[in-house]
Amino acid sequence: MANQNQNQNQNRNQNQNQHSANPSQNANPNEDFDLRETSPSLGGGRVPGNDRVCTAFDLVEQMHYLYLRVVKAKELPEKDGNGSPDPYVEVKLGNFKGVTKHFENSLNPEWNQVFALIREGIQASVIEVTVKDKDNHGRDDFIGRVCVDVGEVPKRVPPDSPLAPEWYWLENRRGERAKGELMFAIWMGTQADEAFPEAWHLDATTVSGDGVASIRSKVYLSPRLWYLRVNVIEAQELQHSDRNRQPEAYVKVALGKMVLRTKISVSRNVTPMWNEDLMFVVAEPFEDRLVLSVEDKVGNNKEEVLGKFSIPLHDVEKRLDNRTPASRWYYLEKHTQNENGQTNVVKLNSRLHLRVCLDGGYHVxxxxxxxxxxxxxxxxxxxxxxxxxxxxxxxNAQGLLPMKTKNGRGTTDAYCVAKYGQKWIRTRTIMDSFSPKWNEQYTWEVFDPCTVITIGVFDNCHLQGVDKGGGAKDPRIGKVRIRLSTLESDRVYTHSYPLIVLQPSGVKKMGEIQLAVRFTSSSLLNLLQMYSQPLLPKMHYLHPLSIFQIDSLRHQATQIVSMRLSRAEPPLRKEVVEYMLDVGSQMWSVRKSKANYCRIIEVILGLAALFRWFNQICNWKSPFVTVLVHILFLAFVIYPQLILSTMFLYLFLIGIWKYRLRPRHPPHMDIKLSQADRAHVDELDEEFDTFPTSKQPDVIRMRYDRMRSIGSRMQTVAGDLATQGERLHNLLSWRDPRATALFLIFCLVAATVLCVTPFRVMAVIMVFYVLRHPRFRDKLPSLPSNFFRRLPAKTDGLL
Structure with a gap:
């Protein structure tokens, strides 16, 4: 047995060495994962630059569409059997055909449906609008039609008012006037037309039923989230069944499916005390009730309910500041069932002391x-x-890979989702295209420049209607993140971003997406003032949340947002919302730990270079530089007041010198930074493993999960350390041009002030300020701390 175990260990070590020596070739060396600047024709022929043209939809290429709004019909003929027809309208233009819904037994139906076809797709000179009677036996009867010459269709350009629909006489097949009239409007417009989002595009008429809604562009709003804080203080006069033992009481708080509980009270009597905070995330409108119960732990896996009650959320006090909410006593109730199954509620003398409030001063x-x-x-x-x-x-997008198979060939039905603030947008689905063109423009209000917009691309797998079983999921094609503070004001950025997805087989480029982005500042003074403000609202600093509370609350928030958006029409599905919100990205993996390690090494390389330079000075590698350092050292000894002013002046000059090397492009997903191109097969297998793992026996599974949990904390700490170093490096890198400009102005002012102020005076002031009494300290972060925390880091480029 010993020899057998030794042989197994040797084989295992050999396999591990083979994995270490032969990392998986995840990234094709011929693939281009870099960002590319493009020059598309925007706003009807304008080439992007630093100019500003205030026209509607000036960040996208104008696409012209033929719109047809079918409104209603009247005085349609009856059937031969004196029955009313089941009318619908068929729109036909060349090889494209679309139909409206049908009405049963109606002589005056109202459809109010819009059809659209891109102008480049028009292959006929006449559009036929035909009214038919739906026959359940498969042969629909002809009622009448209207033919319109495409060349005579008028043009409409917003902000012109919508084109008024007109009544048209129906004609038979011989062109003679028939009984009945049809009201519709037809015009040429662009994607800026208000009819565009609701239009049924004739190139997507193969989609029918509930699937029609899933191909349209929509705007969603996230629900407004609140923190619900339940402070369980104490209870009085608890009544339990066993008088011979002291109760081990705790309080269980339930809100929907989320249940939290306090610890067992240390005071084992009928008046226990807890003084614990339990926090939930709730969304407006408040529909649930908060259910609280006091329970006694009688034995292993056995509890006795001593009483419970409920509180409607709309009755809970809302707190906006640091004020302590009022506490209140609540009487417990006993719920019992009689023989008929009816529930009897008995009010007890026992009561529970609570402090409940909705905290609106936090950012959820x-x-x-x-x-x-x-x-x-x-x-x-x-x-x-x-x-x-x-x-x-x-x-648009280029080079998308086939995501599914249809009729024996690969195809992709792509759409985009963008999220910023509470506003989510979803573009229309371009069917069966590896190079889809959306050309849709959206706008958001900005309240803080140090924020990130996320754009994701997905493949629509719900074109045949709603998936009742919930089995089908929209596969992810890729994602892009752009930090606003890295953008110059009033400049149009047009770039092609690589769409990268990390899979168990390795990193893969799924295509490219072309975006146009512009950040416009209404006031430069207000924009610069934001760099001195705390990053989060005041309550995060006056009453900070623990890391365990943040993890739990974030999980609750994402579940609420995904559930609310999945109930919209068309739904923004759970897998889409979770991918956009980076759910599960904090889980530990070897690849992420290596990436954070390399980030730390890159930051430390600057200090290592400084030590190497100093070693060269000591070894007289360059006599001229060494003599110059000796002269500067003697000058600083004689005039110590020049030390700080020279240092700030030197930083100022470095920053000015690096201005010409400032980044020209927004940050993007970097596979090298993420170590995605050098990840081993076993590392990716571990990263994509389930949590808890299913690959090992129970004992090893428990230890493995514990190691991953601890490793995730270490990974977060390493990432935070790397972030601080990168922020320090970006003080002079012009990654955030406004922040670097502010720092350089400070350096210039500091150099001037320190040049005329005695060094001893500045030293006394600085030391006394650092050692000041706590009475003179503010709980909020200092101005330099707020400025430093707003600096960008390379986290935006991590996968």
């Missing part, structure tokens, strides 16, 4: 802090005016 974390697109407090009373506008033009 429905995303990772590094990728947050909204940092405002929940309560609208605490919101500040917007500082600018973010405009996004979703242009």
């Amino acid at each position: 974390l429905d995303e990772l802090t590094h990728y947050s697109s909204d940092l405002r407090a929940t309560a609208k009373q605490l919101w500040t005016p917007s500082i600018g506008v973010l405009e996004l033009g979703v242009l």
Whole structure:
């Protein structure tokens, strides 16, 4: 047995060595994973630049569509059997054909449906609008039609009012006037037309039923989330069945499917005390009730309910500031069932002391802090005016890979989702195309420049209607994140971003998406002032949440947001919302730990270079530089007041020198930064493993899960350390041009002030300020701390 185990260990070590020596070739060396600047024709022929043209939809290429709005019909002829027809309208233009819904037994139906076809797809000179009678036996009867010459269709350009529909006489097949009239409007417009979002595109008429709604572009709003804080203080006069033992009481609080409980009270009597905070996430409108019960742990897996009661959420007090909410006593109730199954409620003398409030002074974390697109407090009373506008033009995609098989060949039905703040957008689905063109433009208000917009591309797998079983999921094609603070104001950025997905087989490029982005600031002074403000609302600093509370609350928030958006029409499905919110990205993996390690090494390389330079000075590698250092050292000894002023002046000059090397493009997903191109097969297998793992026996599974949990904390700490170093490096890198400009102005002012102020005076002031009494300290972060936390880091480029 010993020899057998030794042989197994040797084989296992050999396999591990083979994995280490032969990392999986995840990334094709011929593939281009870099960002590319493009020059599309925007706004009807305008080439992007630093100019500003205030026209509607000026960040996308204008696409002309033929629109047909079928409104209603009247005085249709009856059937031969004196019955009313089941009319519907068929729109035919060349090889494209679309039909409206049908009405049963109606002589005056009203459809009010819009059809659209891109102008480049028009292959006929006449559009036929035919009214037919639906026959259940498969042969529909002809009622009448109207033919319109495409060349005579008028053009309409918003903000012109919508074109008024007109009545048209129906004609038979010989062109003679028939009985009945049809009201419709036909015009040439662009994607800026208000009819565009609701139009049924004739190139997607193979979609029918409930699937029609899933191909249209829509705008969604996330529900407004609140923190519900339940402070369980104490109870009095508890009544339990066994008088011979002291109760081991705890309080269980349930809100929907979420259940939290306090610890067992240390005071084992009928007046236990807890003084614990339990927190939930709730969404407006408040529909649930908060159910609280006091229970006694009688034995192993056995509890006795001593009483319970419920509180409607709309009756809970809303707290906007640091004020302590009022506490209240609640009487417990005993719920019993009689023989007929009816529930009897008996009010007890026992009561529970609580402090319950809805905290509106916090920002509810429905995303990772590094990728947050909204940092405002929940309560609208605490919101500040917007500082600018973010405009996004979703242009097109190129080189998408086939995501599914249809009729024996690969195909992709792609759509985009973008999320910023509470507003989510979804473009229309372009069917059966590996190079879809959306050319849709959207706008958001910006309240903080240090926020991130996320754009994801997905394949629509619900074109045949709603999946009742919930088995089908929309596969992810890729994602892009853009931090607003890295964008210059009033500049149009047009780039082609690689769509990268990490799979168990390795990193894979799924195609490219072309975007046009512009951030417009309404006031430069207000924009610069944001860098001195705390990153999060005040309540996060006055009453900070623990890391365990944040993890639990973030999980609750994402579940609520995904559930609410999945109930919209068309639904924004759970897998889409979770991918956009980076759910599960904090789980530990070897690849992420290596990426954070390399980030730390890259930051430390600057210090290592400084030590190497100093070693060269000591070894007289360059006599001229060594003599110059000796002269500077003697000058600083004689005039110590020049030390700080020279240092700040040197930083100022470095920053000015690096201005010409400033980044020209927004950050993007970097596979090298993420170590995705060098990940081993076993590392990816571990990263995509389920949690808890299913690959090992029970004991090893428990230890493995515990190791991953601890490793995730270490990974977060390493990532935070790397982030701080990168922020320090970005003080002079012009990654955030406004922050670097502010820092350089500070350096210049500091160099001037320190040049004329005695060094001893500055030293006394600085030391006394650092050692000041706590009475003179503010609980909120200092101005330099707020400025430093707003600096960008490379977290935006991690997969």
